[in-house]
Amino acid sequence: MTESMQHPYWVADAVFYQIFPDRFARQNGSDTRFAWQEWGSAPTANGYMGGDLLGIVERIPYLLDMGVTALYLTPIFVSASNHRYHTDDYYHVDPLLGGDQAFRTLLDALHAAGIRLVLDGVFNHCGRGFYPFHHVVENGADSPYRDWFYVESFPFAPYDATQPAGYAAWWDIRALPKLNIDNPDVRAFILDVARHWVEVGIDGWRLDVPNEIKDHEFWREFRRVVKQTNPSAYIVGEIWEDGTPWLDGTQFDGVMNYLVRALVVDFFATGRIGAQEFSVGIETELQRYAQPFVQQAFNVLGSHDTERFLTLADGDMRRLKLAVLFLMTYVGTPCIYYGDEIGLTGGKDPDCRAAFPWDAAVWQHDVREWVRNCISLRQSFVSLRHGQMTMVHARNQSNTIAYARVHERESMVVALNASDRECIIDIAVHGLDIADDMLLHDQLSARSYVIHQQCVKQVVVPAFGGAVLLVSRR
Numbered sequence: 001m002t003e004s005m006q007h008p009y010w011v012a013d014a015v016f017y018q019i020f021p022d023r024f025a026r027q028n029g030s031d032t033r034f035a036w037q038e039w040g041s042a043p044t045a046n047g048y049m050g051g052d053l054l055g056i057v058e059r060i061p062y063l064l065d066m067g068v069t070a071l072y073l074t075p076i077f078v079s080a081s082n083h084r085y086h087t088d089d090y091y092h093v094d095p096l097l098g099g100d101q102a103f104r105t106l107l108d109a110l111h112a113a114g115i116r117l118v119l120d121g122v123f124n125h126c127g128r129g130f131y132p133f134h135h136v137v138e139n140g141a142d143s144p145y146r147d148w149f150y151v152e153s154f155p156f157a158p159y160d161a162t163q164p165a166g167y168a169a170w171w172d173i174r175a176l177p178k179l180n181i182d183n184p185d186v187r188a189f190i191l192d193v194a195r196h197w198v199e200v201g202i203d204g205w206r207l208d209v210p211n212e213i214k215d216h217e218f219w220r221e222f223r224r225v226v227k228q229t230n231p232s233a234y235i236v237g238e239i240w241e242d243g244t245p246w247l248d249g250t251q252f253d254g255v256m257n258y259l260v261r262a263l264v265v266d267f268f269a270t271g272r273i274g275a276q277e278f279s280v281g282i283e284t285e286l287q288r289y290a291q292p293f294v295q296q297a298f299n300v301l302g303s304h305d306t307e308r309f310l311t312l313a314d315g316d317m318r319r320l321k322l323a324v325l326f327l328m329t330y331v332g333t334p335c336i337y338y339g340d341e342i343g344l345t346g347g348k349d350p351d352c353r354a355a356f357p358w359d360a361a362v363w364q365h366d367v368r369e370w371v372r373n374c375i376s377l378r379q380s381f382v383s384l385r386h387g388q389m390t391m392v393h394a395r396n397q398s399n400t401i402a403y404a405r406v407h408e409r410e411s412m413v414v415a416l417n418a419s420d421r422e423c424i425i426d427i428a429v430h431g432l433d434i435a436d437d438m439l440l441h442d443q444l445s446a447r448s449y450v451i452h453q454q455c456v457k458q459v460v461v462p463a464f465g466g467a468v469l470l471v472s473r474r
Contacts (some may be wrong), residue, residue: 007253008204008232012295012385014070014116015328015375016335017063020304021073021097022048022082023355024338025055034096040357043350048082051355053093053102057109066368067375070116072206072335074304076103079127083304083353085120085208086127086175090193107201116203118234123190124212125169125176128158133177136167147183170212181213191225198226204234206256206298210246211239219251236298247293254296257332260285261300268323268418269313275401275418279394282403286331286389295386297332301340304353308337308346317343318464321370322416325466328374329405329414331389341371377443377468383407390432398423400461404432411471413440417461427456440469 026039026049036050043049053076063071075084078094093103110117126133132145140146140154150168157163158174170176179186194205205226210219226233235253237246243255260282267278286294301309301323313319320340327334338344339356343364346352357363378384387405392413394401399419405412411434417423429451440449440456444467449456451471461467 006227006231007292007296008234010116010232011234011253011333013379014333015068015378016070016072016118016298016333017066017068018072018300018303018335018337019056019074020051020083020338020353021053021056021076022051023353024051025059025356025358026050027052027054027058027098040355043346043354045350046082048096049355050096052096053098053106057102057106060109060113060115063115064113066336066341066372067379068115068336070118070203070333071110072118073120075120075122075208078129080129081127081175085122086129087122088127088129089131090189091196111201116234117201118204118206118236119197119202120208121194121205122208123179123193124181124209125178128175128177130177133158148180148186149177150180170209178212181215181218187218187221191221194222195225195229198229198233203230203232204236204253207235207237207252210237210252216245216251219246223251234296236296242288243293244289247289249292254293254298254332256303257285257297257299259288260297260330260332261302261306264301264323264326265309265312268319268326269309271399271418274396275394275399276396279391279401283391286391291388294331298335299327299330299332300335300337301327302337302352304337305349306352307348308344308352309340310343311345311347311352315345316464317364317367319418321367322418322464322466324371324374325414325468326416328378329384329403329412329468331387331405334378336371341368343367381410381412381470383410383412387412392429392432393425393427395425398425400425402427402459404429404434406433413456413469413471414466415459415461415469416466417463420463422463423461425459425461427459428454429456430454434471439472441472443468443470 037047039049076093076097077087078089078092079086093100107117132148135145136143137156137158153164153166156166165174168178170178223235226235237252237255239255240258246252263278263281266272310320346354383405387407390404392402392404400417400423402415434451436451438451447460449459459467
């Protein structure tokens with residue numbers, strides 16, 4: 001494999017946790033000069049609750065206790081929006097989050113704890129406060145920065161909706177001027193930003209709407225710059241559909257696996273599809289990309305852009321827990337969206353971006369303990385992190401599925417039951433490196449089974465539960 005095609009070795013072993021910084025944790029004794037919303041009040045599109053980077057530092061023990069080994073932060077650079085996808089300054093951290101010094105403290109503390117950090121890169125568009133854009137607003141056609149944007153007419157009207165905007169914007173939202181990636185100066189600027197933060201010490205980039213930059217050669221340049229700075233940096237793109245065009249070995253290491261998430265929601269949360277349709281869908285996704293990209297996929301149950309899983313599941317904790325078990329035994333790298341582990345609910349943006357309730361009295365402690373155990377299970381067995389995955393069972397009548405994870409001499413068989421009754425199933429293991437008379441020990445119960453005629457018979461799978469069977473010789 002050439003240097004350009006090398007993948008970060010650590011990603012398949014990682015368990016990510018996604019944080020929306022304004023809503024995760026406010027530093028104890030934080031600055032009172034700012035007029036924050038009350039922590040825990042209803043989230044709004046424009047309100048700030050005051051979560052900051054030093055608040056995350058104080059919660060590192062919480063993350064370690066859960067088993068988290070990597071963080072993905074939504075944007076943290078200077079911006080006039082609480083989500084910070086409207087970037088005003090790409091080289092500095094927003095003072096409302098604590099600024100550059102707080103970021104240095106966070107990065108050092110995370111690395112000292114063995115936790116990696118991936119930042120959100122918004123390179124398709126900027127905010128209205130981005131200096132080159134402001135310069136064009138002030139100077140019109142005389143601005144040397146005019147070609148940094150897609151000009152339609154002068155003057156620009158970034159705030160007056162009664163006038164033509166005068167420039168192209170993402171989804172025609174005036175607050176998000178689209179950057180002209182064809183301009184060599186813009187290209188060089190973005191690549192320098194990418195290099196700068198990797199040199200500072202981040203462990204990778206999550207790329208916001210990279211499909212909107214319709215230039216694969218740019219992403220090849222981006223990869224070269226990042227990998228020359230740190231060959232083990234992770235590059236993951238926010239692609240909601242088929243990511244194949246970006247997964248040729250010269251662009252991204254992986255994509256956010258929203259296609260798998262759609263199947264997971266339809267099967268585990270809403271029951272819109274049955275076991276066999278889910279199994280066929282998963283088999284399709286396992287074949288969609290070459291194996292290195294399947295292993296590097298970024299798997300989520302939800303994010304800042306989606307309704308929370310528990311809300312989609314009508315508050316059924318059993319469905320959430322079963323989906324977590326699938327996430328932690330599926331191929332690729334799993335990511336928990338902050339608060340899902342304690343049963344946080346929320347509809348579409350902004351409701352899915354609520355403040356984390358640090359009063360443990362309101363947590364769903366059984367869910368958090370389940371998440372901890374599922375993470376521990378994943379980290380205990382190399383086959384659950386690196387093993388080839390094969391679907392081996394799917395029955396609509398019982399709404400059960402099973403799949404094998406095989407890695408060298410370690411094999412696991414995972415059975416999941418998305419019904420409200422206990423099921424007893426037989427699982428065929430033909431074609432796998434699993435021989436008759438081998439024992440299988442369920443890691444979630446005290447039960448054991450023996451393989452006979454290439455089949456595991458009478459496997460007990462609890463209602464909305466699972467069995468995780470470790471294969472061993474007698």
